[in-house]
Structure formats: C-alpha cells, structure tokens
Amino acid sequence: MTELDALFSPITIRNTEIPNRAVLPPMGTGLCEKGGRVNDALLAYIKRQARGGAGLLISEITAVHPTGMVAPKQVGAWDDDFLPGLKALAENMRAFGGKAAMQLHHAGRESFYMIKKGKAMGPSAVPSLVYGQAPAEMSIEDIREIVAAFGTAAGRARKAGFDAVEIHGAHGYLITQFLSAISNHRMDEYGGSFENRSRFAIEVAEEVRRNVGDNFPVLFRISAEEYIKNGYTVDDILGILPQLVGAGVDAIHASVGTHGSPAGVTSAPPAFEPGFNVWRARKIKEAAGIPVIAVGRFNDPRPANNAIATGDADFVAFGRQQLCDPDFLQKARENRYEDIRKCIACNQGCIEREMFEGKSVRCAINPETGQELAYPEQPAAQPKTVWIVGSGPAGLIAAYEAGRRGHEVSLFEKEPEAGGNILYACKAPHKEIYGDWIRWQARQVEKAGVPIQTNTKVTADMIADAKPDAVILAIGGEKIIPQIPGIDLPHVYDAWQVLGETAAPGKNALVVGGGLIGMETACFLASKGSSVTLAEQLESSPVPKYTSHGYTLHKYLREKQCIFRFSTAVRKIDTAAVTFAAGEQTEEVSGFDQVVLAVGMKPRNALKRDLEKSGFPHTLVGDALEVRRIMESVEEGARAAWEL
Ligand SMILES: Cc1cc2nc3c(=O)[nH]c(=O)nc-3n(C[C@H](O)[C@H](O)[C@H](O)COP(=O)(O)O)c2cc1C
Incomplete structure (x- = not known):
C-alpha cells in the first residue's frame, strides 16, 4: 500500500488493461529525421521515458497526411514506408510494461512549414493566429481524403504494434479548426452550427474506429476550452461528447488552449497551479460517461492521485514533469519524494525551444532529456580530482554530474548559500518554484557526495597549489553598473x-x-x-x-x-x-x-583572467562564458562534467 493507490491501480479500456493511471502525454520532440523517419535519438529518448513506468504512453504527433506536417522533423504515419520505424517506436514505448498509443495528427493551418510551401489547408481561408497567413479552404474531396488518412494511419498504428491510438482534436490543429467558430466560416454541412462544426471530428473518429476494428482502444484529445477571446468554452464542448462516444471513442484526453491562447496555457507557466485544468476534466467525464485523462502542470504524483481518488479523472498525464524527471514515478513508489526533480514550467528547453527556436526537445534543468545518446549513465573509467568554482545552475549541475560519475569533486561558493543568481531571480511573483529547484539541486549535489564549501573565495594561487586534474569555472555573471550621474545617492x-x-x-x-x-x-x-x-x-x-x-x-x-x-x-x-x-x-x-x-549582467572576470595568465587549464560554463538562460547554463555545466 502506498499513498498513491489510486494512481497505481490498473484500469481496463476496451479489453486492454493499462497497468496504472499515469500517462505520458504526446510530446513532439523534433528528434526524428527530416521527412518523418524514426531514428536512434528518438528511440533512445522514448525508451528512457518508458523506463519511468507510466501505464500509458502516447506518442508524439504523427502526421496522417503529408499536408498535415507541422515541421520537417515530425514522425510520419501516412505511408507503409514508415511502418518499420513505427514498429520500433511502439516496441520501445512498450519496453517496460506500459501500453503505447499513437497520436494521429493533422496541423491544418497551424503549420508555418506548410504555409511556406503553399500547402497549408484548413476549414476556411482564415489566417493562422500565430503565423498570420491563411490556408487554402478544404474542398469536400480534401475533407474525404484527410478523414480517410486518419483512418489508414490508425490501421497502420495497429499493424505497427501499438495498443491504442489517440486522435489529436486539440490545441488549434485541424480538428479544432473545424470545431472553432473562429477558424471555421464554412456555409456547408461542416460549418455554421456547433453540430455541423463537429461533423469532421465525428467522421474522423468513425473512420478511425472502422480501420482499427472493435477490439482496439481509441482515445480522443480535445481542448476542453479554446481559452481565447470568442473561443468555445467547456460547456460548448460537452455537446460533442455523446457523438464521439457513439463513434467509438473510449476515453477523452481533456487538454486546454489553442494556438494563440495567451500565456501558453496548453503547457502552462507557474502562474497556473498544478491541476488547474482538472475541473474541466470532471465536467467532461460527467457528460461523456467514459474515462477521462486530466492534464496540466502536474509535477507531483500526490495531487494527481487525489484527482483520481476523488473521481475527477481516471488518468493524469504528466508531460513536462516526465521530461524533467523520467524516474519520478519510481521515486514516488519508493517514497523518495525529496529526490523528485520537479518541473518548474519554464518551457525554455521543451515547448518554446521547439516552437520558437526550431530545435529538438530538451529540459532546461534535466540535461539528460533529448540527449540520451550522449548521456553517460555509467561511472567514469578514470576518476579525476575536479574543482568547480561557483554554485549557480551551471556549477551545481556540473558538480552533481561529476559526483554521480565518481569523480572527486570540490565545489566552492563565495557566498553563504549555493544557488547563484537564481536566489534573486526566484523572488519575482510566480518564480518561487525556481528557488525550490535550485535548493533541491544543491541538496542533491550533497547527496551525490559533494560537499558545498560556501563562504570560500577561490584564487588562482589556491588552484595552482592544489593542482586538480580539472577546473570548471562556473563563476557566473556580475551586475553592470551604468555610469549615470547620481548613482551614489542613498536612494x-x-x-x-x-x-x-x-x-x-x-x-x-x-x-x-x-x-x-x-x-x-x-x-x-x-x-x-x-x-x-x-x-x-x-x-x-x-x-x-x-x-x-x-x-x-x-x-x-x-x-x-x-x-x-x-x-x-x-x-x-x-x-x-x-x-x-x-x-x-x-x-x-x-x-x-x-x-x-x-x-543587466556581464560575465564575471577576475578569476578567469588570473587563470588565463597562469595558464592553468579550465573550462568556462554558464554566465561566466556569456550571460544567458538557465537552459544554456545547465547544458554547459553538465557537458563539462560528462567530458571530464
Ligand atoms: C515539448 C512539448 C511538445 C508537445 N507536443 C504535443 C503533441 O505532440 N501533441 C499534443 O497533443 N500535445 C503536445 N504537447 C502538450 C502536452 O501533451 C501537454 O498537454 C502539456 O505540456 C501540458 O501538460 P504538462 O503541464 O504536464 O506539461 C506538448 C508539450 C510539450 C512540452
């Protein structure tokens, strides 16, 4: 018995037993090959995620049709050529006993990639709220072709060995574009009333069911609320649920938000409480009468357990928390809550890096995620003596990773407390969680056997005397003082x-x-x-x-x-x-x-200059190299430790 009985209890959906209620929700990674082929980087990533023990794992968006691709590195599912890769994907997702679902996706107008190629399509020629450009309005033939493509991709998922499929009807992609009166201005049977706007979603669900047969779970992901001015609300969406169930949908995944929603509510920042979206899941569960997955900012299994125990939801999805700590469920099972690295919802390494920088998935505070092929899991072959100077994000992660790999690490901090500038940055409203994280990281460093020597200013002479095998300079940045007359006044x-x-x-x-x-x-x-x-x-x-x-x-x-x-x-x-x-x-x-x-800040210079003068080899990381974000500091700190 654990206090997570509800979360760790099995549940059966259409003859398929799912071992527990924790869900890895679909998360596009940008790891696959251009053109959509599964590769080793994606397989290593997903296998690592699967090792965490979620009962149900949903793949990242897979494109059911070439016109639906959101980016060049999106997994494809529109052709049998993709089958071997999809098989490998399913196998790796199922490697630790969890069930695997494939998410079926068409981006519609929300694809800059397709807009650039002149191939974006949508229910109406209404510009994307993000990209400002209009897609071509879909003809009835187009609609039939895409509905059929959802079906054949679903059949392919079954052939590839997946246990289920999820239809992506959320987040402003094609199905939501039909549902939303903002993007759907059609005058035919697919537009106008809510019933008409629902038609495309229902036809997709029916076609998917037809292709996978009776004995195969079909999930439907919906944005429970568009979360945008004049968008549909959760009460509006309840109307479509009986028809989805009638079309053969077995569970609803109740997400929130659309493209253009303010505040990035779909992957919500810390201003939103963990579980902020559960009340909508409950409404959907009551109206649909089938199992519901709740999602939104969960970074601790205990409130998730509560949402299930109280009947608000049947499953809880942990998205960014999985990226942040794929082992968090196991740690909870072992009652090691204090070891869970909690997602701080900064979005720097994951969704915003992918969307705004066009790069593959990472986690700003967990350097392993998205770099599984480079991550050295084993101890170092040759332990070294390592001096790390500075205990901000870069220094702490360097010390943690080096300590974990068996190096003999000395970590120095000139201030009374470890944490660097994060101790200040966490004072802004909604950023307290950053302070929790940096203090957690400091405790983990000590747990990894590295004492933090605070109030200790390191000099080049001290390094020359001790002659460590390696020096990592993580001395951070210092404030820029503008030369304005009057800056010495007491106020x-x-x-x-x-x-x-x-x-x-x-x-x-x-x-x-x-x-x-x-x-x-x-x-x-x-x-x-x-x-x-x-x-x-x-x-x-x-x-x-x-x-x-x-x-x-x-x-x-x-x-x-x-x-x-x-x-x-x-x-x-x-x-x-x-x-x-x-x-x-x-x-x-x-x-x-x-x-x-x-x-602003500039890199701190004194010790760096002295070491350069003395010629003692050292690696500069984080703000000491160039003032940037947590993401870059953590990445560089970890790399320096991995390369020792
Ligand atoms: C990097 C990243 C990629 C995502 N890609 C998808 C996706 O492919 N399909 C989807 O339905 N949702 C996607 N989402 C949304 C997540 O599935 C999830 O609903 C969201 O992050 C909220 O959950 P969380 O607060 O637990 O992270 C993505 C989120 C992130 C962070």
Missing part, C-alpha cells in the same frame, strides 16, 4: 539589493532597465505594493510577450499599472528628480523615493 539601489531584500521597496520606485532583470524587479516591487515606473532605452522591452514567462511578466505589470517609459534613457539622478531623455527631449520627473538599477 539608489541595484536589483540585487531589492530582490535580496537588503533594501526595502520604495513607495514610488523607478526601475532603470526593461530587460529580464528589470521586468522581474519591477514585478517584485509591484507585488510589495510599490508604484513602479520602468525606463528602457529600447522601443519596447526585450522580454518577448510570446514566451509564457514573458507574457506573465508583461501581464503582471500591466495589471499593477506600471508606467513604461520606452525609448528613454536616464541622464541624471538627483534627490528630488530624475532626468529622462527621449531623443532630443529631456524631462525632469520628481517623486521617486527609490531608483533601482537593473541594466
């Missing part, structure tokens, strides 16, 4: 003093700098009740609104009525007033009782 502080709470928030604060540090500092001050003005030299904040974190920051400051002064430099700070310059115009503004400098 002028920097972001670190404010976030570190050695300076109390002012009543009327001016934040100088609108990059990430400035925006987060402004949010922190606003959360403490300060009135905040933010001055930035650029025309707009360099923090993009299209990332989920950027969106959260902009929204928060808007709601707190922060005053933005863009294209504005701060020329001078006086006790009574601040002089702003916008182009040729200058303006004196009084009333600020606090000025906070937040113009």
Whole structure:
C-alpha cells in the first residue's frame, strides 16, 4: 500500500488493461529525421521515458497526411514506408510494461512549414493566429481524403504494434479548426452550427474506429476550452461528447488552449497551479460517461492521485514533469519524494525551444532529456580530482554530474548559500518554484557526495597549489553598473539589493532597465505594493510577450499599472528628480523615493583572467562564458562534467 493507490491501480479500456493511471502525454520532440523517419535519438529518448513506468504512453504527433506536417522533423504515419520505424517506436514505448498509443495528427493551418510551401489547408481561408497567413479552404474531396488518412494511419498504428491510438482534436490543429467558430466560416454541412462544426471530428473518429476494428482502444484529445477571446468554452464542448462516444471513442484526453491562447496555457507557466485544468476534466467525464485523462502542470504524483481518488479523472498525464524527471514515478513508489526533480514550467528547453527556436526537445534543468545518446549513465573509467568554482545552475549541475560519475569533486561558493543568481531571480511573483529547484539541486549535489564549501573565495594561487586534474569555472555573471550621474545617492539601489531584500521597496520606485532583470524587479516591487515606473532605452522591452514567462511578466505589470517609459534613457539622478531623455527631449520627473538599477549582467572576470595568465587549464560554463538562460547554463555545466 502506498499513498498513491489510486494512481497505481490498473484500469481496463476496451479489453486492454493499462497497468496504472499515469500517462505520458504526446510530446513532439523534433528528434526524428527530416521527412518523418524514426531514428536512434528518438528511440533512445522514448525508451528512457518508458523506463519511468507510466501505464500509458502516447506518442508524439504523427502526421496522417503529408499536408498535415507541422515541421520537417515530425514522425510520419501516412505511408507503409514508415511502418518499420513505427514498429520500433511502439516496441520501445512498450519496453517496460506500459501500453503505447499513437497520436494521429493533422496541423491544418497551424503549420508555418506548410504555409511556406503553399500547402497549408484548413476549414476556411482564415489566417493562422500565430503565423498570420491563411490556408487554402478544404474542398469536400480534401475533407474525404484527410478523414480517410486518419483512418489508414490508425490501421497502420495497429499493424505497427501499438495498443491504442489517440486522435489529436486539440490545441488549434485541424480538428479544432473545424470545431472553432473562429477558424471555421464554412456555409456547408461542416460549418455554421456547433453540430455541423463537429461533423469532421465525428467522421474522423468513425473512420478511425472502422480501420482499427472493435477490439482496439481509441482515445480522443480535445481542448476542453479554446481559452481565447470568442473561443468555445467547456460547456460548448460537452455537446460533442455523446457523438464521439457513439463513434467509438473510449476515453477523452481533456487538454486546454489553442494556438494563440495567451500565456501558453496548453503547457502552462507557474502562474497556473498544478491541476488547474482538472475541473474541466470532471465536467467532461460527467457528460461523456467514459474515462477521462486530466492534464496540466502536474509535477507531483500526490495531487494527481487525489484527482483520481476523488473521481475527477481516471488518468493524469504528466508531460513536462516526465521530461524533467523520467524516474519520478519510481521515486514516488519508493517514497523518495525529496529526490523528485520537479518541473518548474519554464518551457525554455521543451515547448518554446521547439516552437520558437526550431530545435529538438530538451529540459532546461534535466540535461539528460533529448540527449540520451550522449548521456553517460555509467561511472567514469578514470576518476579525476575536479574543482568547480561557483554554485549557480551551471556549477551545481556540473558538480552533481561529476559526483554521480565518481569523480572527486570540490565545489566552492563565495557566498553563504549555493544557488547563484537564481536566489534573486526566484523572488519575482510566480518564480518561487525556481528557488525550490535550485535548493533541491544543491541538496542533491550533497547527496551525490559533494560537499558545498560556501563562504570560500577561490584564487588562482589556491588552484595552482592544489593542482586538480580539472577546473570548471562556473563563476557566473556580475551586475553592470551604468555610469549615470547620481548613482551614489542613498536612494539608489541595484536589483540585487531589492530582490535580496537588503533594501526595502520604495513607495514610488523607478526601475532603470526593461530587460529580464528589470521586468522581474519591477514585478517584485509591484507585488510589495510599490508604484513602479520602468525606463528602457529600447522601443519596447526585450522580454518577448510570446514566451509564457514573458507574457506573465508583461501581464503582471500591466495589471499593477506600471508606467513604461520606452525609448528613454536616464541622464541624471538627483534627490528630488530624475532626468529622462527621449531623443532630443529631456524631462525632469520628481517623486521617486527609490531608483533601482537593473541594466543587466556581464560575465564575471577576475578569476578567469588570473587563470588565463597562469595558464592553468579550465573550462568556462554558464554566465561566466556569456550571460544567458538557465537552459544554456545547465547544458554547459553538465557537458563539462560528462567530458571530464
Ligand atoms: C515539448 C512539448 C511538445 C508537445 N507536443 C504535443 C503533441 O505532440 N501533441 C499534443 O497533443 N500535445 C503536445 N504537447 C502538450 C502536452 O501533451 C501537454 O498537454 C502539456 O505540456 C501540458 O501538460 P504538462 O503541464 O504536464 O506539461 C506538448 C508539450 C510539450 C512540452
């Protein structure tokens, strides 16, 4: 008996027993070959995920038709040529006893790849909310062809050895485009009323069922709510459920959001609570009368167990949590909750890296994910003595990975606590979870047998005396101090003093700098009740609104009525007033009782310079090399340890 009895209990769907209720939801990886062929990188990734012990694993989107591909590296399923790869995929997904479902997908208008080729199609010629370009309106023949393609791809999945299929009817792709009145302006039997707009989804479900036969589970993924202005709501969607069940659907996967939904709600940032979408799953379960999968920000199996035990859902999917720690279910079974690396919902390594950078899947805080072929699981053949200087994200992961591989590691930190700049970054609203993570990572370093020597400033002489086999410099970044007259006045502080709470928030604060540090500092001050003005030299904040974190920051400051002064430099700070310059115009503004400098960071230099002078070999990682995000710091720290 564990406290996770509900989560770890089996359930039968259409004669198929699923060993437990934890689901690996579909996650596109961008790991396969261009053109859609399964390769070793994808197989290694999925096998590692399967080892975690989820009862049901759903493959990433597989394209049922070449016009439906969302990106060149999407697994294909529209031709028998793909069968050997799909067979290998199914086999690896099933390797540890979980059941494997293949997700059937057509992107419709939401494919920049197809838009560029002039091949994007949709229910109507309504531009994509993301790409701003319209697809060709599908003819009745097109509709028949795509419905048939869903069916034959489903049959192929069965042939390939999958245990089930999932129809991707969510997230603004083709099926949602038919369901949504925003994208479907048709006047024929596929448009107009909700019943007509549902027709395509129902026909797909019927065709899939026809192709897989009676004895094979069919799941349907739906966005329980479009989560967009004038989009459909969960109450609207209940109407389609009886027909889906009638068409042979055995379970509903209740996701949320569409392309263009604000805040990236589909893979929601920390502003959304774990399990925030469960209430919609419950509504769907009650209306459909068939099992439902709940999903959304779950990063701990206990609340997931609760959602099942209370009957809100029958399964819970853990998406980014699986990427972050594929072993988390096993750790929970062993009652080792303190060892679970919890997803911080930053989206840097996974969904946003894929969508906005066109790269394959990673996890910002778990360097193994997406790099399974490079990841050295075994201890190092030749243990070395390693000095790691600095215990921010790069230094901590380097120490953890090196310690795990059996090297003799000394980790030094000049401050009283490990964590580097994350100890400050986690002070902004909704970022507390980053602090939990960095402290967790520090505890794991110590568990891996590496003591953290805090309050210890390392010099080049100390390194020369100790002569370690390797030195990893993870000394991070330091603040840039802008040369503005008046910065030495007593009411002028920097972001670190404010976030570190050695300076109390002012009543009327001016934040100088609108990059990430400035925006987060402004949010922190606003959360403490300060009135905040933010001055930035650029025309707009360099923090993009299209990332989920950027969106959260902009929204928060808007709601707190922060005053933005863009294209504005701060020329001078006086006790009574601040002089702003916008182009040729200058303006004196009084009333600020606090000025906070937040113009960014640069790599910390002193020790690096000394080591270069002495010629002692060393590897620079993270912000010490170039100031960037957690994702890059963790990746470089881990690589440095792997390459020892
Ligand atoms: C990297 C990544 C890729 C995704 N790809 C898919 C996909 O192929 N099909 C799909 O239905 N959802 C996809 N999603 C959405 C997830 O399945 C899941 O619904 C979402 O991340 C919310 O769950 P979580 O909060 O547990 O991560 C993807 C999410 C991520 C992070």
